[in-house]
Amino acid sequence: MEFKEAKNKFVQTWGALGSQWGINKTMAQIHALLMVSHEAVSMEDIMEELQISRGNASMSLRALMDWGIVYKEYKAGERREYFTAEKDLDELAVKISRERSKREIKPALKILKEVSAISANSTLEEKHFVNQTKKLYDFVLKADNVLEKITEYKDNWLAQLLVKFVKK
Amino acid sequence: MEFKEAKNKFVQTWGALGSQWGINKTMAQIHALLMVSHEAVSMEDIMEELQISRGNASMSLRALMDWGIVYKEYKAGERREYFTAEKDLDELAVKISRERSKREIKPALKILKEVSAISANSTLEEKHFVNQTKKLYDFVLKADNVLEKITEYKDNWLAQLLVKFVKK
DNA sequence: ATAAACTTTCATTTTTTTTTGAAACTTTAA
């Protein structure tokens, strides 16, 4: 396998994976492309390499920047904007965790709290509902806290975590 | 808010969340419904409550059973099949982790290994590619190992993990 | 002030994913 083929395979795979994880294909592909580029890439080049439209490129880049995992760069004396990806993997994981917590976990917690707060006076069915949703609330809250803690350790949290688990 | 409303809100929310996590809406809704039901539910009832077709119900239930988070139950003297969800949340998390590892992480690792194995003799660009994909391989492998370890502890791994992190 | 170089927006189209429903299949009991 030579370079171009490998690069393409990587970008495609990452794209497919992304769409299973709630990030859309193009976003994941652009991110993949930037991750393995040794220098900043222009929108023009991204469009060219991934064969996507200008609009798509623009919106996907915006979304990636909103996630905080892609940055804009200006080259001295050039009008055109260039893009780079967060390449530090710990940092990347931290940013993705934070963003998903904010977008998905926090709203879910809110709903869980609400629905588990109904007064379950009458039936067994209602009691079970309240019980189960309360448990779920606690569980999700705990999981979210773990994520948050992890993001505080930043550097190399994953290695540390692995060591802890293997030792135990 | 009364029971029916709360239940509906929960099912809808869980459904929406599911689709952000790679499980489709109906699957997540059925799972939610079963989670908060105090007794096994028939396919007929699921169709009725979620207003979905028989085909959809059948396929979604099959998928949930493949994931190992919904079970079939037979009631003595009855032809009809009933369904229950895994209600233990630790167990649920374990099963979901295992399944996602198998379906998504393992195949991704395979590709990463492949593409990082090209001989990067010539350009800086190629060297950067190999370097970055190798790092990614290590990172994903480590993350997958952590998941695996966690699933070995089973009961209450989340609480333990949280304690460790808070203490430190 | 203006025009060139570039980016963003968003209504429309395309693609992908999900759902339907009717036919085929399976199981059980009489």
Place this chain on the structure above:
DNA sequence: TTAAAGTTTCAAAAAAAAATGAAAGTTTAT
């Protein structure tokens, strides 16, 4: 065995998500 009660399958339809591209908007240099 057969018919009733139930389940599964899968081609087609519907819905949802993503991508396009042209027009509108910005910015910069002159």
